[in-house]
Amino acid sequence: MIYKSNFKNMNSITLENDLLKVIIIPDLGGKLVSIYNKSSNFELLFQNKEDSYKKPELNSDFGSFDASGFDDAFPTIDISKINYQGQEILYPDHGEIWSSPFDYRFIDDYLELTFSSRILPYNYKKVIHLEEDTVKIKYTIANKGTSPFPCIWAMHCLVNCSEDMEIYFPKDTTEIINVHDSTVLGKKNSIHSYPVTKDINGKDYNLNRVGSKDLNKTEKYYINGIVNEGECSIYYPENSSLFMINFDKNKLPYVGFWVTEGGFRGDYNCALEPTNSFYDDIDTAFNNNKLYYLTPKEPLQFEISLALRKVEK
Template sequence: MITKTNWKGEQAVLLSTDTASAVILPKRGGKIASFYNKKENFEFLFQNPKFGYSDASIGDSFEDFEACGFDDAFPTLIAETVMIDGNPVHYPDHGEIWSAPFDLTMHEEEAVLNYQSNLLGYTYQKQFQLSDQTLHGSWRIENQSDIAFPYLWAFHCLSVYRKNMQILFPKGTEKIMNGLLSKRLGYPGAIYDFPEDTPLGIGYDFTRVPQPESESYEKYFVWGKVREGRIGYRFPNEQTAIQIQYDPQIFPYLGFWVTAGGFRGDYNCALEPMTSFYDSVANAEKSATLRFLNPGESIHFDIDITFLDTEND
């Protein structure tokens, strides 16, 4: 079932089956505001702590607004100025998409959202279907300008926080790189063994979130390319798990963000598959992983998010 609805004062689209539901906000970047497991009465996505949403304009700072739900980070994650055809172009904080108004078309079982960029001249389309307990998303981004531009796409999907949750990294993960100055992980760039190591002489399990009393926030990355496109979370108390599937050839790099009260008092986390290493065009250029979208070129990809019963995950 697909219907129009109201979500915290916003015009929204509701996708619903007997076992799950998803809510999309077309005018808020096509944000997925909710992905809900009806069987376990469990909301997967971190929720807006306010009743409503503030009006953001393209170029605004992401942290000044409601960091919640599932947004697309494109063409960057960190605000930066890049050179395109010899001219400086400012890429907004967390990209252009999260604050962009999308046009909505509803089909019998599918929501289609479209946006035309004024910044770089690309078209951006995403389509969502809900089948049983799987939210299936398909993306198409096409450069309709006559100039190539550098880009990074990141899966910015904020999960709820549970102190006993488990982070399911891809099989084959061996090393972790710290991304932020941290009282628990030390300086950016430090490399540690996965799944456990002793940064700063203290044991750390990278598959677990910091405890709530730590009032910390951290970001770290799988060191090197991932070997498979299957990640997720296990929630023991809710007797469910989340599986996220994607093409590791398109998203060969993976970050993980967590705030246990340290950032704005929020408690959430996010596995972040991304096209380049890591978080910005500048970093991608340094790591020789930068990608360009050439004139007339398009990229296509699919991402599935599925609720699993823990005995079947």
């Protein structure tokens, strides 16, 4: 079923069946704020630590707001500038979707969310529904202008961390590239073997696990190269819960991983981030020759499936 609701002072939409309860806030870019499995009594998404949401504006600083739940990062992750038809266009921090109100309508048990950009001539649509223990999201991003423009789409889905969680990158992943200077992994752009590498002190470091919140650090790295399959997952032994992401590896050929072990505002969360460009800002992706361009004749269309199921392993 699907119905209007209220979540932390915001008008919201709830999708619910026998297994899952999912809450979406249209006025915050169609943000998913809760994915809850009823049988395991487990909330997947990292929650807003405040009792209410602040409403961001275009060009707001992402880190000054809730930094929780599942936001779409588009048309960039980090602030970028482009030249479009002779004009300089600023791409906001984490894009413009997270700060933008969406229109919505119900189509049977489907939620359709739509938005027209304030900075570029594109329309953005996502359609969300539940199938048993899985949230399915279908995206259509259409360039309504006359010229292509560069863009990054990234799944920015912040999930709760625990020290016993196990992270599974797409199969055959053997290397990652560190994209932030790190006290553990060393300099930006250093390459490490996966799933176990050596830290800067020569000690084993598990890239498929997270440390404690007390470490007071953050890490960001990507699979080095394109993925071999469109699937990654996280297993939570304490809750007997498996979170599985399925995506089109041809549309989203790169996967990043972000974790804050207390280093960002004291938060304890992580995110597997399928994306269409490599990596994070327009200039970097351009220089890497791994930048996507949205053309007027070919909308970007893809589907992401988020399963949250109770399992015994």
